[in-house]
Amino acid sequence: xxxxxxxxxxxxxxxxxxxxxxxxxxxxxxxxxxxxxxxxxxxxxxxxxxxxxxxxxxxxxxxxxxxxxxxxxxxxxxxxxxxxxxxxxxxxxxxxxxxxxxxxxxxxxx
Amino acid sequence: xxxxxxxxxxxxxxxxxxxxxxxxxxxxxxxxxxxxxxxxxxxxxxxxxxxxxxxxxxxxxxxxxxxxxxxxxxxxxxxxxxxxxxxxxxxxxxxxxxxxxxxxxxxxxxxxxx
Numbered sequence: 001x002x003x004x005x006x007x008x009x010x011x012x013x014x015x016x017x018x019x020x021x022x023x024x025x026x027x028x029x030x031x032x033x034x035x036x037x038x039x040x041x042x043x044x045x046x047x048x049x050x051x052x053x054x055x056x057x058x059x060x061x062x063x064x065x066x067x068x069x070x071x072x073x074x075x076x077x078x079x080x081x082x083x084x085x086x087x088x089x090x091x092x093x094x095x096x097x098x099x100x101x102x103x104x105x106x107x108x109x110x
Numbered sequence: 111x112x113x114x115x116x117x118x119x120x121x122x123x124x125x126x127x128x129x130x131x132x133x134x135x136x137x138x139x140x141x142x143x144x145x146x147x148x149x150x151x152x153x154x155x156x157x158x159x160x161x162x163x164x165x166x167x168x169x170x171x172x173x174x175x176x177x178x179x180x181x182x183x184x185x186x187x188x189x190x191x192x193x194x195x196x197x198x199x200x201x202x203x204x205x206x207x208x209x210x211x212x213x214x215x216x217x218x219x220x221x222x223x224x
């Protein structure tokens with residue numbers, strides 16, 4: 001059974017204070033690892049898909065990396081508008097649906 | 111490009127009542143998913159359709175939940191009878207093909223069962 005564990009559950013940063021969110025996963029065969037951002041009252045918004053160990057992707061202040069057991073979402077010099085819940089999900093080769101972690105609630109204070 | 115449309119946005123019902131949610135996926139997306147997101151948790155898949163056929167409904171509580179996707183476009187998810195533990199956000203997502211390319215979520219329907 002596919003499993004995804006995210007840490008920390010919640011993170012409070014000062015504006016400009018860089019940090020990383022962790023996503024550990026167990027999957028029989030990885031087709032892709034997804035990062036989503038979710039704002040209150042909204043559905044998850046796609047950020048990145050990573051397919052193989054060593055792959056990295058960047059978007060503005062966010063950078064996602066992937067190893068064989070975990071993924072990191074690095075946030076560089078965050079701003080208050082980066083405050084949201086960040087969800088990690090895996091898609092296995094045997095199953096097309098996504099298995100999600102519980103998310104990391106990020107709060108960036110000015 | 112229009113996104114995934116869902117309605118209603120909010121619904122409050124009493125336990126043992128029935129409720130239905132509607133989803134219109136992105137045009138051309140053959141694969142449609144219903145997820146349940148309980149407060150503080152990540153979304154959990156309930157059912158996956160490929161066109162109008164069911165691909166995965168292993169986590170759907172079939173004694174009370176049902177879903178259909180007529181003509182391979184719109185979909186409805188029904189709960190009958192509802193229980194208190196069904197209080198959650200019900201998210202619809204669609205993708206271009208079964209590999210998940212273009213995976214996009216709607217804003218969801220927040221259900222409160224009292």
